[in-house]
Amino acid sequence: MTVEQAVGAILICWLWGLGCGAIFALFRNCWSRWIN
Amino acid sequence: MNRRFVRRVLVLLLSALVGALLAGRSDAVEYRWQVTTGARDFVTSEPTCEKVARAAGMLNSNREATNIIPSFCSVNPLPLTVGQSFSVNYRVVTPASSVTGVQVTLLAVLAEEQGAMPMTAVLETWSYQRVLILCACLLVFVVGFNTTRAL
Numbered sequence: 366m367t368v369e370q371a372v373g374a375i376l377i378c379w380l381w382g383l384g385c386g387a388i389f390a391l392f393r394n395c396w397s398r399w400i401n
Numbered sequence: 402m403n404r405r406f407v408r409r410v411l412v413l414l415l416s417a418l419v420g421a422l423l424a425g426r427s428d429a430v431e432y433r434w435q436v437t438t439g440a441r442d443f444v445t446s447e448p449t450c451e452k453v454a455r456a457a458g459m460l461n462s463n464r465e466a467t468n469i470i471p472s473f474c475s476v477n478p479l480p481l482t483v484g485q486s487f488s489v490n491y492r493v494v495t496p497a498s499s500v501t502g503v504q505v506t507l508l509a510v511l512a513e514e515q516g517a518m519p520m521t522a523v524l525e526t527w528s529y530q531r532v533l534i535l536c537a538c539l540l541v542f543v544v545g546f547n548t549t550r551a552l
Contacts, residue, residue, distance in 0.1 A: 371534050378538035380416045382545025387413035390550050391406070 412549050 445456045 374534060375537050375541050379541035379545045380419055382542035382547075383416040383549050384413055384545075385542075386546040386549030386551075387409045387416065389546070390409050391413070 409549065416545075416549075 443456075445452075447456055
């Protein structure tokens with residue numbers, strides 16, 4: 366694995382987290398009624 | 402639509418866009434060609450066969466040489482897969498009506514395992530380094546998640 370690949374993997378994970386966080390925030394109201 | 406909703410959608414779209422760009426970049430393959438013509442020798446890293454041919458002086462615009470580049474590129478299709486290489490001699494009639502032998506040799510396909518891209522100090526494949534990278538990935542995932550969740 367090259368440095369470039371490692372940096373890419375970390376960046377992609379960060380963006381993945383950003384995306385998942387955004388999805389979570391967008392749909393929080395949808396599933397809050399099921400959770401609570 | 403409130404501003405918070407718009408902000409979340411924008412972050413989602415932006416992260417998808419940058420992620421797609423990064424994914425595309427990770428597949429990028431770089432070529433290095435040694436081109437030898439009668440006139441000059443040079444190294445180029447053009448990504449397509451047509452560009453390599455043009456760099457070698459094969460012109461496709463004059464009437465006599467209309468099919469030079471398509472025929473050259475049908476013999477030498479690009480992109481190649483990693484590790485492939487070839488060397489070919491091809492005779493070209495240039496616009497100045499001189500006949501030139503052009504040799505195009507693929508020196509290297511620079512891709513993930515070759516470790517020859519600009520940034521490339523190759524990480525030694527020790528397991529603790531992989532674990533470290535995995536931990537870093539998890540950490541940045543959590544950071545990213547919390548960043549947008551709170552928006």
